[in-house]
Amino acid sequence: MEKRDMKGRVAVCDLSIRLPGFRLEHISFSIEPGEFFLLLGPTGAGKTLTLEALAGLVPINTGTLHVNGQNVTRLPPEARSVGIVYQDYALFPHLSVMENICYGVRYRKPEVRMPRKQINELMSQVGIAHLANRSIVTLSGGEKQRVALLRALAVNPSVLLLDEPLSALDPGFREDLQQLLKALCRATGTTFLMVTHDVDEARFLGERAAVLHDGRIEQTGPVAWLFQKPSTVFVARFTGVRNIFPAVFDGDRAILGGCELMMEAPAPASAAHVAVRSENVRLTNGTTGSGGVNQMTGRVTGLTHMGPYVEAMIQAGGLPWRSAVSLEAFARINPAPGRTVGMEILPEAVVPISSGT
Numbered sequence: 593m594e595k596r597d598m599k600g601r602v603a604v605c606d607l608s609i610r611l612p613g614f615r616l617e618h619i620s621f622s623i624e625p626g627e628f629f630l631l632l633g634p635t636g637a638g639k640t641l642t643l644e645a646l647a648g649l650v651p652i653n654t655g656t657l658h659v660n661g662q663n664v665t666r667l668p669p670e671a672r673s674v675g676i677v678y679q680d681y682a683l684f685p686h687l688s689v690m691e692n693i694c695y696g697v698r699y700r701k702p703e704v705r706m707p708r709k710q711i712n713e714l715m716s717q718v719g720i721a722h723l724a725n726r727s728i729v730t731l732s733g734g735e736k737q738r739v740a741l742l743r744a745l746a747v748n749p750s751v752l753l754l755d756e757p758l759s760a761l762d763p764g765f766r767e768d769l770q771q772l773l774k775a776l777c778r779a780t781g782t783t784f785l786m787v788t789h790d791v792d793e794a795r796f797l798g799e800r801a802a803v804l805h806d807g808r809i810e811q812t813g814p815v816a817w818l819f820q821k822p823s824t825v826f827v828a829r830f831t832g833v834r835n836i837f838p839a840v841f842d843g844d845r846a847i848l849g850g851c852e853l854m855m856e857a858p859a860p861a862s863a864a865h866v867a868v869r870s871e872n873v874r875l876t877n878g879t880t881g882s883g884g885v886n887q888m889t890g891r892v893t894g895l896t897h898m899g900p901y902v903e904a905m906i907q908a909g910g911l912p913w914r915s916a917v918s919l920e921a922f923a924r925i926n927p928a929p930g931r932t933v934g935m936e937i938l939p940e941a942v943v944p945i946s947s948g949t
């Protein structure tokens with residue numbers, strides 16, 4: 593790859609950080625120029641540490657870090673061409689909006705900083721042009737986060753690191769800012785690496801993601817793939833899979849409880865469970881269709897109204913299944929507790945998963 597094609601490329605290879613009481617181990621992933629990549633995981637998984645290692649803010653024990661094709665492992669933070677945006681904005685309260693945005697610019701050579709004209713355009717794009725002279729302390733959370741974003745982008749980093757930038761905002765503001773983040777990533781061509789523990793946010797924002805658990809990466813891949821084809825019990829739970837059962841495998845057949853399900857391909861040797869998303873458990877009327885591939889009959893044991901759908905609990909094949917029933921299907925099938933219903937799962941929705949790292 594030519595040097596200019598490497599601009600914005602990130603490669604983290606076998607990163608480890610050992611702290612009293614916590615170990616980040618064998619972290620490896622790479623990000624393509626201009627990509628919106630997510631580090632996903634629950635609290636305490638090591639997401640912030642990974643970001644800070646890339647930014648040069650914490651010492652690392654082993655591993656190499658490349659930005660723009662350059663080995664930055666031993667470089668100081670200011671020489672890495674990365675910017676960082678925090679959840680709590682970290683703005684200067686005594687400066688105005690424009691002074692905050694341009695704060696880092698004055699320390700940069702003209703050829704590497706963002707031209708003032710582009711800063712003005714971005715301020716208009718994110719809807720804060722009219723606030724240029726306002727004091728930071730008078731802004732709302734959403735406005736502050738817009739200022740923080742532009743301050744980080746104004747020094748023209750190749751890579752922008754974002755540590756849960758939306759988590760302090762009300763849900764209404766969050767959606768606007770999610771749209772804005774996507775638009776800024778596209779408009780500036782900057783690589784975005786964002787930390788979040790919010791799976792809905794991940795679904796909306798990310799192209800690819802790495803899922804961290806207890807200091808290790810469990811799975812890396814396109815966000816949609818992590819949801820549809822989790823590879824471990826942890827990733828399945830984290831992405832909201834409601835049916836996870838221990839299983840044994842015989843080629844492309846999974847045997848779980850008192851039932852046998854066909855999969856689309858043979859399970860890997862590491863597989864020990866089966867994951868089925870509740871939206872992939874389709875209900876049918878009565879015993880209709882029972883006896884076909886992955887069709888069973890079950891008894892409804894409970895219902896939970898979730899707003900746009902109803903989660904039905906079905907006892908079938910000796911296991912407690914959960915099915916997300918659309919309101920239309922709910923009205924048609926009427927899966928009232930105690931009733932017998934048919935249940936169908938496509939082979940591609942039966943996902944063999946391992947116990948994890």
Ligand SMILES: Nc1ncnc2c1ncn2[C@@H]1O[C@H](COP(=O)(O)OP(=O)(O)OP(=O)(O)O)[C@@H](O)[C@H]1O
Nearest residue numbers: 611612614633634635636637638639640641642789
């Ligand atoms: N300087 C430090 N010394 C000791 N332990 C630390 C230090 N910094 C972080 N840790 C610990 O490392 C673990 C991972 O922290 P990290 O902030 O990376 O988690 P996270 O995934 O970003 O979680 P959250 O979503 O809550 O921010 C935590 O248990 C934290 O307490």
